[in-house]
Amino acid sequence: MSQYTQQPQFPQAPTPAAQARNGLGTAALILGIIGALSGLIPFFFWLAGILGVIALIMGLAGRGRAKRGGATNKGVxxxxxxxGLISLIMSVVGAVILFKAVDDAVKDIDKATSGSSASKEPGDGSAKGSGKDKGKNQGKGGSAGSDTSKDAETxxxxxxxxxxxxxxVTMSAPEAYTxxxxxxxxxxxxKAYKVTVVIDNAGKEKFDAALVTAEARAGKDGVKAEQIFDEEVGEVFTGTVMxxxxxxxVYAFDTPADAENLVVEISPDFFHDASQWELKL
Known part of the structure; x- marks a missing residue:
């Protein structure tokens, strides 16, 4: 009998295949979708950029793993x-759009600020009261277009x-109106009086005349003077002045019979201060 007994041989079970590691590709797809959707909103350009970078890196890493046989979702x-790459591109576009919008808004604010205040330019003496005011203004050392009465004089x-x-903005002397x-x-x-208002745009930007408003007060007590509308007066500014x-x-206002003065206020728009004319009736 042999000193060593031969042990029976049993078949070995097959080694289980390694589980596919598809996490990188799946995560890249999810982040890429979120990043692309974020890129549609310019304000979220920063989020699209961050997610785009992560999705691009994870996507390339997942594709490399799939090539080595460690993953099965190469397409994903x-x-x-x-x-991810699309998200990055949309991030750049969104940043450009947002920064341009901010820059335009700042320019509009600067433009509005620069056009807000008004100075007085006396008339040429052809209208009632203009010669008197011109002499008064010159006596103070003022000149046409100077800032001599921005705060005080009407x-x-x-x-x-x-x-x-x-x-x-120029206003004529009041005329009696029936x-x-x-x-x-x-x-x-x-009584009723009409005035003619002329807007001269000597600047470089167009002016929206549809926003012009007119109000008036009459007499020593400053009673509101209603604007009159009929077939001859009551028109308003419309359109754009290039x-x-x-x-x-031409505006017409209703005043008490004993009123001796009419104060008319013209407000060009939200960006220009209102100006007042005190007219002797």
Whole structure:
């Protein structure tokens, strides 16, 4: 009998295959989708950029793992890398759009600020009160277009309010007006006066005249003077006044019979201060 007994041989179980590691590719695809969607909103350009970088790196790493046989989602990883690249591009575009919008907003604010204040330019003496005011202004050392009455004096008939952006508003002397039979805004027993307002855009930017408003007060107590509307007066400024062009509108106001003065206030828009004219009736 042999000293060593031969042991029986048993078949060995097959070695289980290594589990596929698809996490990188899947994560790259998810981050790429989120990054691309974020890139559609310019404000989130920073998020699209961060996710795009991560998705691109993970997608390329996942594709390399799939090539080595460690993953089975090569296509998913490639899609994630592509979406990551798209997210990066959209991030750059979004940043450009956002920064340009901010820059335009700053320029608009600067433009609005530069055109907000007005200086007084006396009339040429052709309108009531203009010659008197001109002499008064010259006596103070002022000149046309100077900033001599920005805070104190109210303009008179024929004077112009000249804004920093070279927008000029001029008002004529008041003229007695007889409202029509179907006029709106006129009270029986009151008097009516009309004025002509001219807007001269001597600046470099177009002016939206549709925002111009007019209000008036009459008499020593400053009673509100209603604007009169009929077939001859009551028109308003409309449209756009291009650089170098003018626009004209005629306003009529209802005043108490004993009123001796009419204060008319013209507000060009939200970016220009209102200017007032005190007119002698």
């Amino acid at each position: 990883a490639l899609a994630g890398a592509i979406l 303009l008179e008939a024929g004077d112009s309010a000249v804004y920093d952006d070279k927008l000029t 409202p029509g039979e179907y006029a709106i805004g006129h009270t029986k027993g009151n 650089p170098g062009k003018k626009a004209t509108a």
